[in-house]
Amino acid sequence: MRSRFQAALAQLPASLQAALQPLLTDAHFPAMFSASEVESLKAQTGLDDDALAFALLPLAASCARADLSKFYVGAVARGVSGNLYFGGNMEFPGTTMQQTVHAEQSAITHAWMRGEKALSAITVNYTPCGHCRQFMNELNSGVALRINLPGRNPATLGDYLPDAFGPRDLEIKTLLLDEMDHGFALQGDELSQAAIAAANRSHAPYSNAPSGVALEMRDGTIFKGSYAENAAFNPSLPPLQAALNLLSLSGYDYNDIQRAILAEKADAPLTQWDATAATLKALGCMNFDRALLN
Numbered sequence: 001m002r003s004r005f006q007a008a009l010a011q012l013p014a015s016l017q018a019a020l021q022p023l024l025t026d027a028h029f030p031a032m033f034s035a036s037e038v039e040s041l042k043a044q045t046g047l048d049d050d051a052l053a054f055a056l057l058p059l060a061a062s063c064a065r066a067d068l069s070k071f072y073v074g075a076v077a078r079g080v081s082g083n084l085y086f087g088g089n090m091e092f093p094g095t096t097m098q099q100t101v102h103a104e105q106s107a108i109t110h111a112w113m114r115g116e117k118a119l120s121a122i123t124v125n126y127t128p129c130g131h132c133r134q135f136m137n138e139l140n141s142g143v144a145l146r147i148n149l150p151g152r153n154p155a156t157l158g159d160y161l162p163d164a165f166g167p168r169d170l171e172i173k174t175l176l177l178d179e180m181d182h183g184f185a186l187q188g189d190e191l192s193q194a195a196i197a198a199a200n201r202s203h204a205p206y207s208n209a210p211s212g213v214a215l216e217m218r219d220g221t222i223f224k225g226s227y228a229e230n231a232a233f234n235p236s237l238p239p240l241q242a243a244l245n246l247l248s249l250s251g252y253d254y255n256d257i258q259r260a261i262l263a264e265k266a267d268a269p270l271t272q273w274d275a276t277a278a279t280l281k282a283l284g285c286m287n288f289d290r291a292l293l294n
């Protein structure tokens with residue numbers, strides 16, 4: 001049993017513990033359940049979709065890396081595919097607060113990076129902050145996204161973010177999680193190609209500066225992260241964060257990173273290079289480079 005879930009698992013109802021046990025044995029359990037695993041968990045426990053997502057929150061919160069705040073937020077995003085994706089907040093000592101990934105952003109970006117086409121609901125153990133409500137308003141599910149919080153009636157993003165400012169105010173039609181391909185040719189070695197593929201999927205309609213990161217682990221596994229912009233600019237999620245999120249949710253640590261590549265355009269109005277380099281250095285990774293999109 002992977003120790004990162006041990007304490008959380010012990011808090012769950014016995015039938016759910018028994019049903020989860022075989023799924024959590026892999027040290028690199030991907031912190032998600034496929035739709036068929038979800039159906040099987042529901043059948044074994046008698047829980048419905050919402051009750052299962054609530055019951056899984058302690059496991060999601062145990063994915064959080066909150067070294068600074070010690071405040072462990074967990075989120076479970078449900079995709080239209082029926083898959084469930086965990087998210088936990090991630091803080092990066094040695095960098096700036098702006099590098100923080102909130103649990104809601106973690107679960108949403110997780111779902112996106114695994115190819116989910118839209119979300120139907122997100123369940124969180126604390127009320128989402130203003131930054132997260134704004135981040136969620138970039139999604140293609142719009143204000144209809146269901147937000148489930150402990151002790152509250154089921155509600156939608158529209159209920160939590162009235163009079164919202166969003167992509168439509170800037171006449172942007174392509175939304176977060178929409179299918180996207182910027183079409184840059186995959187060039188260079190495998191890691192460079194992975195970074196370019198991640199950049200091709202990025203949501204960068206405000207700057208037109210797509211970017212992506214690929215991280216190679218010492219065991220050869222590659223994690224990709226795509227840049228996600230927001231209509232209000234500041235809640236945007238850098239591509240490195242998206243890749244670090246996936247790495248961490250999959251039970252890897254920062255010192256497992258062997259090499260990193262950032263893919264971005266040479267002539268773009270924004271650059272991820274300096275922030276990416278600073279954060280990688282703070283995490284102990286000095287082996288990184290840039291692949292130019294062209």
Ligand SMILES: O=c1ccn([C@H]2C[C@H](O)[C@@H](CO)O2)c(=O)[nH]1
Binds near residue numbers: 066088090130
């Ligand atoms: O909606 C929220 C609010 C806060 N946090 C995280 C950010 C930071 O890591 C910690 C303290 O704010 O909690 C979230 O993940 N989601």
Ligand SMILES: [Zn+2]
Binds near residue numbers: 104
């Ligand atoms: Zn937040």
